[in-house]
Amino acid sequence: xxxxxxxxxxxxxxxxxxxxxxxxxxxxxxxxxxxxxxxxxxxxxxxxxxxxxxxxxxxxxxxxxxxxxxxxxxxxxxxxxxxxxxxxxxxxxxxxxxxxxxxxxxxxxxxxxxxxxxxxxxxxxxxxxxxxxxxxxxxxxxxxxxxxxxxxxxxxxxxxxxxxxxxxxxxxxxxxxxxxxxxxxxxxxxxxxxxxxxxxxxxxxxxxxxxxxxxxxxxxxxxxxxxxxxxxxxxxxxxxxxxxxxxxxxxxxxxxxxxxxxxxxxxxxxxxxxxxxxxxxxxxxxxxxxxxxxxxxxxxxxxxxxxxxxxxxxxxxxxxxxxxxxxxxxxxxxxxxxxxxxxxxxxxxxxxxxxxxxxxxxxxxxxxxxxxxxxxxxxxxxxxxxxxxxxxxxxxxxxxxx
Amino acid sequence: xxxxxxxxxxxxxxxxxxxxxxxxxxxxxxxxxxxxxxxxxxxxxxxxxxxxxxxxxxxxxxxxxxxxxxxxxxxxxxxxxxxxxxxxxxxxxxxxxxxxxxxxxxxxxxxxxxxxxxxxxxxxxxxxxxxxxxxxxxxxxxxxxxxxxxxxxxxxxxxxxxxxxxxxxxxxxxxxxxxxxxxxxxxxxxxxxxxxxxxxxxxxxxxxxxxxxxxxxxxxxxxxxxxxxxxxxxxxxxx
Numbered sequence: 197x198x199x200x201x202x203x204x205x206x207x208x209x210x211x212x213x214x215x216x217x218x219x220x221x222x223x224x225x226x227x228x229x230x231x232x233x234x235x236x237x238x239x240x241x242x243x244x245x246x247x248x249x250x251x252x253x254x255x256x257x258x259x260x261x262x263x264x265x266x267x268x269x270x271x272x273x274x275x276x277x278x279x280x281x282x283x284x285x286x287x288x289x290x291x292x293x294x295x296x297x298x299x300x301x302x303x304x305x306x307x308x309x310x311x312x313x314x315x316x317x318x319x320x321x322x323x324x325x326x327x328x329x330x331x332x333x334x335x336x337x338x339x340x341x342x343x344x345x346x347x348x349x350x351x352x353x354x355x356x357x358x359x360x361x362x363x364x365x366x367x368x369x370x371x372x373x374x375x376x377x378x379x380x381x382x383x384x385x386x387x388x389x390x391x392x393x394x395x396x397x398x399x400x401x402x403x404x405x406x407x408x409x410x411x412x413x414x415x416x417x418x419x420x421x422x423x424x425x426x427x428x429x430x431x432x433x434x435x436x437x438x439x440x441x442x443x444x445x446x447x448x449x450x451x452x453x454x455x456x457x458x459x460x461x462x463x464x465x466x467x468x469x470x471x472x473x474x475x476x477x478x479x480x481x482x483x484x485x486x487x488x489x490x491x492x493x494x495x496x497x498x499x500x501x502x503x504x505x506x507x508x509x510x511x512x513x514x515x516x517x518x519x520x521x522x523x524x525x526x527x528x529x530x531x532x533x534x535x536x537x538x539x540x541x542x543x544x545x546x547x548x549x550x551x552x553x554x555x556x557x558x559x560x561x562x563x564x565x566x567x568x569x570x571x572x573x574x575x576x577x578x579x580x581x582x583x584x585x586x587x588x589x590x591x592x593x594x595x596x597x598x
Numbered sequence: 599x600x601x602x603x604x605x606x607x608x609x610x611x612x613x614x615x616x617x618x619x620x621x622x623x624x625x626x627x628x629x630x631x632x633x634x635x636x637x638x639x640x641x642x643x644x645x646x647x648x649x650x651x652x653x654x655x656x657x658x659x660x661x662x663x664x665x666x667x668x669x670x671x672x673x674x675x676x677x678x679x680x681x682x683x684x685x686x687x688x689x690x691x692x693x694x695x696x697x698x699x700x701x702x703x704x705x706x707x708x709x710x711x712x713x714x715x716x717x718x719x720x721x722x723x724x725x726x727x728x729x730x731x732x733x734x735x736x737x738x739x740x741x742x743x744x745x746x747x748x749x750x751x752x753x754x755x756x757x758x759x760x761x762x763x764x765x766x767x768x769x770x771x772x773x774x775x776x777x778x779x780x781x782x783x784x785x786x787x788x789x790x791x792x793x794x795x796x797x798x799x800x801x802x803x804x805x806x807x808x809x810x811x812x813x814x815x816x817x818x819x820x821x822x823x824x825x826x827x828x829x830x831x832x833x834x835x836x837x
Contacts, residue, residue: 198707201696201703201704208736505691510708511652511676512652512679513680513705513708514677514679514680514681514708515676516672516673516677517673517676590652591651591652591676591679592647592653595643595646595652
């Protein structure tokens with residue numbers, strides 16, 4: 197191995213090498229952190245929601261006519277929607293999970309004034325909500341139709357006597373003890389009995405730290421607005437979208453049916469920013485790698501041109517073509533490795549800074565290894581063409597005086 | 599040692615054909631010191647390139663140590679250049695970023711010698727040319743004469759049987775040129791065959807034999823001749 201003379205030559209002619217090594221170091225630091233943040237975004241977007249999002253259709257209904265009757269409209273809508281082909285279950289609701297819009301309240305696991313309160317998204321739903329969302333009941337039972345308060349119920353605005361909550365909320369409220377049969381209290385001291393616990397589901401805000409603390413109450417929404425969660429059999433969702441719109445619109449002219457869309461679209465909108473970040477970071481990684489690759493190609497090409505006579509001399513005194521190729525690959529590998537060593541320290545430093553300033557998680561070192569491998573590969577590929585050009589230099593160049 | 603028969607070299611472009619060598623016949627025996635002279639464009643450098651396997655003849659037969667070099671592939675030609683031929687160039691062709699030790703080391707690494715043997719050979723070669731004390735110097739820290747001596751050390755380190763010198767004193771003043779020529783004569787006296795291309799008749803006179811090229815052909819096979827190893831014989835032009 198001719199490492200020492202190569203290092204020695206690089207040191208004596210270091211400006212270009214140092215610049216490219218620094219470029220490699222910065223590229224590694226930025227690429228690794230970008231890849232890590234991209235992966236974090238992707239993992240964030242792909243968190244399991246606990247719901248059958250792919251098969252759910254949502255629709256808004258807004259009454260406007262003077263003869264509009266809310267409960268009667270909901271009764272009729274539910275009947276019509278359940279009769280549509282491919283529909284598994286339907287539930288009215290005030291807001292759509294993961295839509296970025298919803299309501300939250302503080303709840304406690306006991307009546308004590310100093311009992312810790314835990315914020316939870318809450319939804320007003322009917323007895324079919326578990327099937328309508330496709331969530332998994334972990335313990336207890338679903339709501340009964342008799343438990344669902346109608347909009348004209350005089351007690352509508354009081355806390356419903358029953359509630360179904362997520363495991364995450366149950367653990368907070370009752371410290372991991374069985375929740376079914378326990379009472380959950382709101383800020384006014386009213387209580388609901390936990391009749392069921394579902395394994396997991398998302399609330400309204402995907403970026404909220406307590407996104408999986410959800411409570412569902414068996415009641416309708418007052419006023420003139422309601423939304424429907426309609427779950428279809430697999431593969432029948434898309435056909436259902438236009439059908440829901442025409443069916444509801446034609447059934448009742450005293451209200452407006454709008455925003456009939458798939459829940460996938462709703463969720464996709466909520467993650468738009470995260471996807472944009474992931475895409476931007478990925479593009480930045482590709483661009484940065486390209487620029488660095490071109491930088492290496494540029495320096496290697498320049499070096500080959502600058503050393504044409506030297507290469508010819510090496511060939512004249514016995515270097516084979518593969519010796520010349522190996523020389524340039526080795527020289528570039530050394531330069532890349534120096535850049536990678538500096539870049540590794542820089543990567544960890546940047547991650548530490550980001551983790552301190554923006555609560556980014558600590559770097560998964562697999563990304564550092566991937567980044568190192570990528571840059572080594574990039575360095576190798578970038579220098580192959582210039583090295584092959586160098587090997588084609590004729591040994592007769594050695595005797596030329598210019 | 600070197601036997602060229604009817605060697606031609608033609609450089610072709612889309613528009614012109616240049617005949618650099620036209621049916622050149624030349625033999626050099628082992629131990630000889632031959633000077634090749636001729637005016638600019640006479641084909642001296644082309645001859646040197648072909649003799650040193652730096653390029654191939656378009657036509658003709660060239661035997662080096664009995665081996666027909668036309669039959670060799672690129673790797674085999676590299677190996678012969680490395681093992682059998684030492685090159686001395688007009689502008690020294692030292693690698694500017696390597697010190698003298700590492701410069702002499704370059705062909706030895708291609709030869710595959712181990713570290714210890716390389717060190718011994720390098721030290722011996724540098725001692726032979728009087729540069730043992732300068733082995734850590736960069737070429738830029740040496741005079742022209744010293745650089746050429748370092749280049750000669752690089753050529754000698756592999757113990758080649760055949761030294762090809764291309765205007766070895768062309769970039770040196772007269773004092774340094776004399777020192778380098780003294781060194782070449784000493785090397786030749788130790789048994790190394792030398793073919794030296796030069797345009798300087800004074801230097802050519804110091805060789806055993808002088809062949810002159812003109813328009814790619816041998817103009818005069820033995821312009822100056824003297825018996826090998828007969829340093830004290832006056833040089834006389836051959837009619």
